[in-house]
Amino acid sequence: MADFTFIILTFNEAQNLPRLLQSIAGLDAKTYVMDSGSTDHTLEICREYGVITAYQPFENHPKQWDAALNHFDIGTPWVIGLDADQIVTPELYQLLADFRDENYRSINGIYFNRKYYFKGKWIKHGGYSPIYLLKMFRYGKGYSDLNENMDHRFIIEGDSTIWKKGYILEENIKENDIGFWIAKHNRYSDLLAEEEVERIQLLRTQTLKPAFFGSPDQRKAWLKRMWWRLPRYLRPFLYFGYRMTFKLGFLDGRIGILFHFLQGFWFRMIVDVKIEEKLAILKTNSRQN
Template identity: 25%
Template sequence: MISVAILTKNEEQDLPLCLASVKWSNDIHILDSGSTDRTIEIGKARSAKIWYNQFESFGKQRNYALDHIPFRYDWILFLDADEVMTQDFFVAMRQAILSAGPDVAGFYCCWKMIYENKWLKHCDNFPRWQFRLLRRDRARFKDFGHGQKEDKIIGRIEYLREPYLHYGFSKGWSHWINRHNRYSDQEASSRIYNRPPFGHIFSKHSSESIPALKSWLSDVPGWPLLRFVQAYLFNLGFLEGMPGLIYCVNMAYYEFLVQIKMRELRGKKHQKNGQPHQSTVVNPTIF
């Protein structure tokens, strides 16, 4: 069997569907970071075990779960509350685990981005990969941009190619914009202070190549516009109609936020090093 860990904060809207999709598991854990809505009530009503830890980052939160939650099974699936497993994903996951050799530490998983009940297939380089299914005591996480990636792997990682569903826009655009405004702070800092080596751009693993490419391209003037062109034209986002246009515009907007915050951070660093920006003082002239 498989244990399930779900990260939450004020997820009363999305949590019921997420929990319903993992009802096959008898070891479901919710790691909450201070919900003030009905999240905890919903979790308890569905027999999930509730844990609390103040959220710092996705990497630290997932490591807290690995360190403090007494999972019943060796295999652990990490989900966010706006993510939903399909029956096909469950079948593929179970088969992958049953056939996994002892040297397999876990699996990269991919997702379908859902907006207005539509899979946005053509906008964002499907499939994209995250490390979500792992053997206990065989892997850790580390912060990476506004998210996380695998760390301290004992063994090798394989790919689970059947996607789950991600309802990233379920709470509306105001929520999405506020959340990604926070994410862009972390992403800007990461792209300056923890930039991946340039060679990672050529990695065969998209979990390495795509973040590296974005990090280096964010120094290019007009990169947000290029991001839109890449998603909407080259990735055929226009085939998704208005949902595709909205999605691609907002992906470009997110890159714009990251870019201007990188500029801001560099300005602060410049001033901290004793090199304030010069301004020109014009002496008044009497005519």
């Protein structure tokens, strides 16, 4: 039996989930799925692969991960949290097959290297590669960061390491339909706008200490803090320009440029519009009271 357990979040992932489960088959690791009400064949696929499932209504990703970590009976020293649209590559599979807890006694977290695909295209530039995600951590030493509303991340106590060799591939087949992508990110923009308004109100703080030269997540916390200080409506232009030029996003070709525009500009601009709307409502309510 492996020294780690897989946990996966799902909602209508019949198109994506078989690829992930096939990529980890043979590792002799117990696998759990926390589902939020799938109406397709997701749960049937889980039964076919012998995956144990549970149900939790979805509010946001950080709370969903928190519920999963607290619900399932984890009997291994390590946990790996994966999204249903991710795939373990053969190189990463081998690292996991060779993994032994006794070789990582001083480590509580492991970052995986991610390759992100959009409409079949690897997004290699624009700041999207390499991206290191904390996906594996010692059970009881890691938890979901509930100070985030949309971006989910795991927080660990103690030291971590990065596996630069081997990848998780992330490609949501459902997003080949641009209408699905837009609707999904419209929902995400609500969560992100709500989060930033709460940060303006000092109702949310960053769990991690921002540090440019710290861990990958500490660096991201530093960059997010800088983002919050930039003028709304201007920052999407700055970010898109940065991705296109300094991070060479234009080298990703037509599909890549479309992705950088949608994710780096359109999505960020929608968030800023919604922040202004929410702040205006708060201001009006304050005057009425």
